Amino acid sequence: MAENLERLKQRIPLLEYLQRHNWKPRRAGSRQEFVGLCPLHQETRPSFYVNAAKNLFYCHGCGRGGDLIRFVQLFLDLPFRQTVAHLEQELTPAPVSLLLEQTVAFYQLQLHRHSEAMYYLEQRGVHDPALIEELGIGYAPGGNLRRHLAAWCSSFDQLLEIGLINHQGRDAFCRRVIFPCRQHGQVVNLYGRSIGAAFPHRLLPRSKGGLFAWESVGSFSAVILVEGLFDLAVLWQAGFRNTTCAIGTQLTPAQLAQLADQPGRSVYIAFDQDDNQAGQKAAQQLAQRLQSAAVCAHIVRLPHEHDPNSYFVAGARAADFTASLQGAYPV
Numbered sequence: 001m002a003e004n005l006e007r008l009k010q011r012i013p014l015l016e017y018l019q020r021h022n023w024k025p026r027r028a029g030s031r032q033e034f035v036g037l038c039p040l041h042q043e044t045r046p047s048f049y050v051n052a053a054k055n056l057f058y059c060h061g062c063g064r065g066g067d068l069i070r071f072v073q074l075f076l077d078l079p080f081r082q083t084v085a086h087l088e089q090e091l092t093p094a095p096v097s098l099l100l101e102q103t104v105a106f107y108q109l110q111l112h113r114h115s116e117a118m119y120y121l122e123q124r125g126v127h128d129p130a131l132i133e134e135l136g137i138g139y140a141p142g143g144n145l146r147r148h149l150a151a152w153c154s155s156f157d158q159l160l161e162i163g164l165i166n167h168q169g170r171d172a173f174c175r176r177v178i179f180p181c182r183q184h185g186q187v188v189n190l191y192g193r194s195i196g197a198a199f200p201h202r203l204l205p206r207s208k209g210g211l212f213a214w215e216s217v218g219s220f221s222a223v224i225l226v227e228g229l230f231d232l233a234v235l236w237q238a239g240f241r242n243t244t245c246a247i248g249t250q251l252t253p254a255q256l257a258q259l260a261d262q263p264g265r266s267v268y269i270a271f272d273q274d275d276n277q278a279g280q281k282a283a284q285q286l287a288q289r290l291q292s293a294a295v296c297a298h299i300v301r302l303p304h305e306h307d308p309n310s311y312f313v314a315g316a317r318a319a320d321f322t323a324s325l326q327g328a329y330p331v
């Protein structure tokens, strides 16, 4: 029993618990000492001290002090046993979907606070505020997600396992523009585009399960399929709402089935026009797979070395892209 209680106190540090319940401390003298208003009684001058190293509190106002369990007992006015049960419940990991939603919302807020991220979006031709909001685009400046998610009872290990933080506890998506990937309205993955020197693309290490980064296949009789989320963003911005993105050129059987789920649908493949022909080859192979699934596939040819994103950044308009669609050749 005593051992369990020790473990409980270690897993929920007193200072962390207090902050999660809106206690606003400031440092008092030594590195590990904090002071703030006492949550246990009304006061205007801070007299509630926490020693983070010892994991103990003491209030000079009401003269009460002790450990986490003692605090929660007083704070919630619960008997000892119920207090322990309550704290054990706090340890139950939060659902992953909730943590992902909170992450997306947090990064969305950061986007507007960091001009380097807005500048990057602008450079990639994404400037419509309504679209940025609709796609849920955010920015991870780095280093502060973990503290934010502490309010939702997430543990270090859980965030590490999901892939939101690294072993140092820092944001895994640091200095990346974030796009949430949704399925049935729920965030199931994140795509992060580096704006710095790091490898450009990052996803959470969750199985994609064959989902499209944006579920817009819906009931469209014609679908434009692109490689990247920036391609999708500029096309949506230009009015091509029937664009979807598989993040890459490889489709899983589930994604193929999704494209084939409506008879008579046409799919316009608008991949990169790389110098090494990789995009064109991938498009060709995919078109053949679609044809065998009874989907009418067309390959969109863009000017040399362009993808839909760079094409729009270079000044193309909706009419130019419409012309490319009309010029697409069936396979």
Ligand SMILES: [Zn+2]
Pocket: 038, 039, 040, 041, 048, 059, 060, 061, 062, 063, 064
């Ligand atoms: Zn007090």
